[in-house]
Amino acid sequence: xxxxxxxxxxxxxxxxxxxxxxxxxxxxxxLVFGLGAVTNLSDNWPWGLWVAFDVGVYIATAxxxxxxxxxxxxxxxxxxxxLVKPAVLMAALCYTIAGIxxxxxxxxxxxxxNPIWMWQHNSIMFEVSWCxxxxxxxxxxxxxxxxxxxxxxxxxxxxxxxxxxxLVIGGIILSFLHQSSLGALFMITPxxxxxxxxxxxxYLFLISAIAMGLSLVVFFAIITARAWKLTLRMDVLSSLGxxxxxxxxxxxxxxFIELLATGNISAFATDEFGLLFFAEVGLFMALPMVLxxxxxxxxxxxxxxxxxxxxxxxxxxxINVLVLSHAPARVDSYFPSITEFLFTFGLIAGAMFxxxxxxxxxxxxxxxxxxxxEAEKETQPEVVPAQ
Amino acid sequence: MPKGLLIDTVRxxxxxxxxxxxxxxxxxxxxxxxxxDEYDTSFSPTMTNPPxxxxxxxxxxxxxxxxxxxxxxxxxFIHTRCLHCIxxxxxxxxxxxxxxxxxxxxxxxxxxRCFGCRYCQNACPFDMPKFQWEQAWPKIQKCTFxxxxxxxxxxxxxxKTCPPNAIEFGERDELLARAHERIRxxxxxxxxxxYGEHEAGGTSIMYINAVAPEKLxxxxxxxxxxxxxxxxxxxxxxxxxxxxxxxxxxxTWYFRKKRLEGKAxxxxxxxxx
Numbered sequence: 001x002x003x004x005x006x007x008x009x010x011x012x013x014x015x016x017x018x019x020x021x022x023x024x025x026x027x028x029x030x031l032v033f034g035l036g037a038v039t040n041l042s043d044n045w046p047w048g049l050w051v052a053f054d055v056g057v058y059i060a061t062a063x064x065x066x067x068x069x070x071x072x073x074x075x076x077x078x079x080x081x082x083l084v085k086p087a088v089l090m091a092a093l094c095y096t097i098a099g100i101x102x103x104x105x106x107x108x109x110x111x112x113x114n115p116i117w118m119w120q121h122n123s124i125m126f127e128v129s130w131c132x133x134x135x136x137x138x139x140x141x142x143x144x145x146x147x148x149x150x151x152x153x154x155x156x157x158x159x160x161x162x163x164x165x166x167l168v169i170g171g172i173i174l175s176f177l178h179q180s181s182l183g184a185l186f187m188i189t190p191x192x193x194x195x196x197x198x199x200x201x202x203y204l205f206l207i208s209a210i211a212m213g214l215s216l217v218v219f220f221a222i223i224t225a226r227a228w229k230l231t232l233r234m235d236v237l238s239s240l241g242x243x244x245x246x247x248x249x250x251x252x253x254x255x256f257i258e259l260l261a262t263g264n265i266s267a268f269a270t271d272e273f274g275l276l277f278f279a280e281v282g283l284f285m286a287l288p289m290v291l292x293x294x295x296x297x298x299x300x301x302x303x304x305x306x307x308x309x310x311x312x313x314x315x316x317x318x319i320n321v322l323v324l325s326h327a328p329a330r331v332d333s334y335f336p337s338i339t340e341f342l343f344t345f346g347l348i349a350g351a352m353f354x355x356x357x358x359x360x361x362x363x364x365x366x367x368x369x370x371x372x373x374e375a376e377k378e379t380q381p382e383v384v385p386a387q
Numbered sequence: 388m389p390k391g392l393l394i395d396t397v398r399x400x401x402x403x404x405x406x407x408x409x410x411x412x413x414x415x416x417x418x419x420x421x422x423x424d425e426y427d428t429s430f431s432p433t434m435t436n437p438p439x440x441x442x443x444x445x446x447x448x449x450x451x452x453x454x455x456x457x458x459x460x461x462x463x464f465i466h467t468r469c470l471h472c473i474x475x476x477x478x479x480x481x482x483x484x485x486x487x488x489x490x491x492x493x494x495x496x497x498x499x500r501c502f503g504c505r506y507c508q509n510a511c512p513f514d515m516p517k518f519q520w521e522q523a524w525p526k527i528q529k530c531t532f533x534x535x536x537x538x539x540x541x542x543x544x545x546x547k548t549c550p551p552n553a554i555e556f557g558e559r560d561e562l563l564a565r566a567h568e569r570i571r572x573x574x575x576x577x578x579x580x581x582y583g584e585h586e587a588g589g590t591s592i593m594y595i596n597a598v599a600p601e602k603l604x605x606x607x608x609x610x611x612x613x614x615x616x617x618x619x620x621x622x623x624x625x626x627x628x629x630x631x632x633x634x635x636x637x638x639t640w641y642f643r644k645k646r647l648e649g650k651a652x653x654x655x656x657x658x659x660x
Contacts, residue, residue, distance in 0.1 A: 036520030043441065043517050046508035074636050076643040107503020107518065107525040114502050118483040124618055125482035125506045127625070169636045173629055184621040188476055188510045188614055202621050326509075329608075 005229045006360040013356060016349035023346025026339045027104050035107060038339040045334035048323055053344045054101030055128070055182055056318030058094045060205075061311075063213025065091025065139060066168075066175040073168045080240065081370045082233050085146065086224075087217045089358055092139040097347040099132060104343065124181050131178035138171040146362040179206040186321060191329035194267035195277045196321045198258045205321075207251040211285075212314035214244045215307035220355075222304045228359065231368055238297045244310065245292035248285055255281070276320055284313025389473070390492040390537065391559030391591045392546060393566055394466050396603060397576055398553035401464035403436075403448045405545035405554060412533060412544035415443050440467060442517040442528040446545055451603055463596070465603045466545070466554060469494065469515040469530035470583060471591035472614075477507035477516060479615035485527070486516075492559070492591045493532035501527055512587050512609045532591065559591055566595050588613030 007013070029038045041048050064087040071077050072084050103109050115129040141160065148157035183205025190197060198204075218237050225232035259265040268274050288306035296302040323334075336344075358364055410417055431438040433450040440447045446468035452460050471494045478486045478494060485500035486507055496516075503525055507516045519525035533543035541547070542556040555562060563584060570577040582600040583593030586609045594605060601607040 032523060034519075034521050034523045034525060036522075042520065043508065043514070046505040046518065070636070074640045074643070076640075076647055105504075107505065107527075108501065109503075111502035114483045114500060118485075118500055120482055120484040122479045122615065122619070122622065123482045123506075124622065125480060125504060127622075129482055165640060169633060169640070172636055173632050176632055177625065177629070181621075184618060185506070186509075187617045187621055188480060190610060190617065191512065191608055199620065 006356065008356070008360060013353055016353040016356075019342070019346040019348075020350030020353060021346075022342045023344075023350060026343040026346070027100070029339065030104050031109060035105075038337065038343075040334055040337045040340065042332065042334070044330050044332045045323075048334055049319075049336035049340045049344055050101055050105045052319045052322040053347075054098050054105055055185075056322050057315050058098035058101065058347070059132075059178065059182060060209035060212045060314055060318060061216045062091035062094035062098075062139075063175065063179060063209035064217040065142075065213065066172050067210050067213055068217065069142065069168045070172050073165065074172070079371055080236060082236055082365075082367045083217055083221065083240070085143075085364050085367060086221070086359075087213075088139065088142050089146075089355060089364060090216065090220065091213070092136070092143050093351040093354055095132065095136045095139055097351045099136060101343075101347055102132070124185050128178060128181050128185070131174050131181065135171060135174040135178060138167055138174060141167055142171060146358070146364060149366075150362050176206060179209040183321070189326065189329070191326075193273050193325035193328055194262075194264040195259070195273060196325040198262055198264060200254060200258050201321070204251065204255055204258075207247060207254070208314050208317060211244055211247045211251060211310055214240055214247070215310040215314075218244070218307040219304060219311060222300060222307075224359065230365060231372070232300065233368070233372070234298065234300060234303075236371070237303060241292045241297035241303055241306065244307070245289050245297075248289040248292075248310070252281065252285060252289070273325070276316070276324060280313055280316045280320060284309050284316060288313070389490070389559045389591060390532075391557065391562045391593060392532075392543065393555045393557070393562040394592065394594045395553045395555070395569070396463060396465045396594060396596045398551045399448070399464040399466060400551055400553075401448055401450060401462070402550060404548045404550060405446055405466055406444065406448055408544040408548035409446050409530075410444070412536070413445060413531070415445065440515070440517060442519045442526070445469070445528065445530040449604060453598060453602055461597075463598065463603055465594070465596070465605075467604070468545075468592065469532075470513055470586070471530070471532050472587045473589040473591065474587075474613035474615055476510040476512060476587065476614035479618065480506045480510040482506065489534060491537060493534035493537065495531055495534050496527050496529065498526055503527075510614065512614060513606060559593075562593060566593060570595060582607075585611045587611075 026038055035041060039048060039050065068080055068084050068087040071080050103112050106112055112129075115126055116133070120126045142164075144160055145157055147153075148160065180202035182202075184202035186192060186197070186201060187199065218240055221237055222232065224230060256265075268277060288309040291297065291302060291306040291309075297306065409415070429438060430436045431450075433452055435447075435449045437444055437447070446466060449465050449467055451463040451465065453463055455461050471492055475486070475488055475494050478488050481501075482504065483500045483502060485497045485502075486494060487497060488494050503518075505516075505518055505527075507527060508514070508518060516527050516529050518527055533541070533545075536543060543554075546554040546556040555565070557565075563581065566581045566584075570579050570581070576597060578596055578598050578600075580600060581593055581595055582605050583590040588611070594600065594603075596603055596605075599607075
């Protein structure tokens with residue numbers, strides 16, 4: 001009944017469980033003792049590592065889900081179907097940990113539901129909170145066929161199939177809104193470092209999230225294929241690599257045109273901000289983009305290298321925009337506490353363990369061989385999806 | 388009519404009566420009563436006490452030592468607090484409407500709505516909202532412009548108590564005119580700038596000083612435009628964008644489906660022959 005290639009307990013999964021338990025402990029600690037006890041935040045640095053990851057990184061990593069859903073369900077490019085189910089689950093888990101992260105980071109966590117009945121449509125944060133709630137629902141509905149198939153709930157499966165296209169379109173709209181609003185959160189702080197400030201920051205967040213989300217799909221497709229002995233679909237993944245390179249090209253193009261048009265590029269200096277900018281844009285975005293445009297993307301090692309670089313690059317971008325670029329307008333310094341790190345990595349580890357559970361017990365890889373020629377299917381190592 | 392306060396730092400003697408009056412009226416803890424040692428009173432190197440504004444100190448007299456041309460030091464005192472912007476950034480960013488702007492001036496925080504996201508702390512160009520970091524059920528705290536005193540026809544506690552009348556309460560327009568007049572009549576005593584006239588689109592609390600405002604810690608990098616306009620540019624486009632994306636996606640899906648169905652029927656037709 002289940003994927004026999006996928007072990008439940010390995011040294012990695014035990015580490016994941018321990019980290020997730022640690023994160024749970026931090027959550028309890030915050031609820032009991034307040035934010036001051038578990039973070040190094042202060043009135044000078046009201047947002048730190050948690051916000052950078054909750055609303056920055058986790059949400060961006062989820063972008064693979066709506067992008068692949070759009071490509072396969074709306075544009076009907078069937079080639080990428082093998083990646084859709086894992087990507088949607090990844091997105092659902094990323095949104096879940098983002099929700100848990102935001103819940104914990106709020107001063108008054110239980111009131112997280114307030115935006116449902118307290119409307120303030122001038123606030124981007126209001127829009128963000130609605131997007132999180134709605135898209136989280138949409139993601140689990142998009143993912144639900146895995147559960148319906150597993151437990152043979154035919155009627156529910158049929159209903160889900162009937163509403164799939166409206167769901168997917170709704171999900172794409174919500175994602176566009178959400179990803180771009182997160183960038184636009186900081187249009188109201190023009191005192192931040194100008195290399196990261198501009199009127200297009202909302203749209204830039206959306207585009208970089210797509211690059212990040214797809215890179216994460218590629219990264220985990222390779223890792224899980226290796227670890228769980230699944231068929232590695234390099235044919236699909238390397239085409240996706242080209243797609244990521246184009247997304248990054250558009251991103252870097254818009255970003256530099258805006259920096260030049262506004263003159264903000266003059267804020268570039270050989271200081272720590274200049275170094276961060278160079279690392280983010282040059283080392284972790286332009287370099288992997290070039291790699292993915294070449295034939296090197298057909299080699300597993302290079303593909304995973306490039307996608308890892310992009311993931312690091314967009315994480316760095318979110319940390320820069322949400323935290324570090326605000327340093328010029330702040331007094332005192334901020335460095336996250338050990339509990340802040342534990343919580344952040346604990347959430348990621350927990351999500352990875354739940355992904356493993358889903359891969360083992362649900363038909364997550366039932367489309368893994370779709371589109372592979374019959375002759376090749378026989379020579380490939382067997383995929384063992386749950387029934 | 389919107390009320391305002393004119394703070395004349397030339398008149399201020401640094402007695403900190405406003406700080407005490409504020410704590411009394413707003414029932415804020417003083418030395419030894421605050422929930423954490425961090426908030427206990429202590430002197431900054433220039434004798435400011437407590438060293439900075441915090442969630443238990445809504446207003447605060449800061450002491451500045453500024454060298455004069457002849458090498459002597461002159462001492463300046465400035466009363467700092469929330470400036471109650473006419474078009475406040477904090478009110479526009481609050482997702483649950485916990486911060487509200489009253490018609491008569493005050494920007495007030497509603498504890499039944501706030502869920503503690505601290506976007507207001509990020510958005511405020513003057514960094515005024517403070518957060519109770521050590522509390523499990525924290526509040527955002529800042530000057531309330533004594534809105535509950537205004538409602539009863541009284542002036543704010545700080546203005547009421549100020550012995551040299553350095554904090555004057557009144558209609559904002561009249562205070563602004565008075566500020567300019569005072570600068571005009573005493574050009575040797577005042578630096579010719581009313582801080583708060585245009586900052587962030589104008590604030591209810593305004594300052595006139597003997598020296599340039601940045602020398603007294605007032606943030607002169609604050610933009611002159613109203614801050615909510617920065618995000619309105621983005622928000623106002625959203626309905627159009629939603630409609631455009633929905634139409635584009637729906638259309639693409641429909642035409643791709645027709646096209647693939649057409650292809651399929653052509654192929655099956657060929658096979659039939």
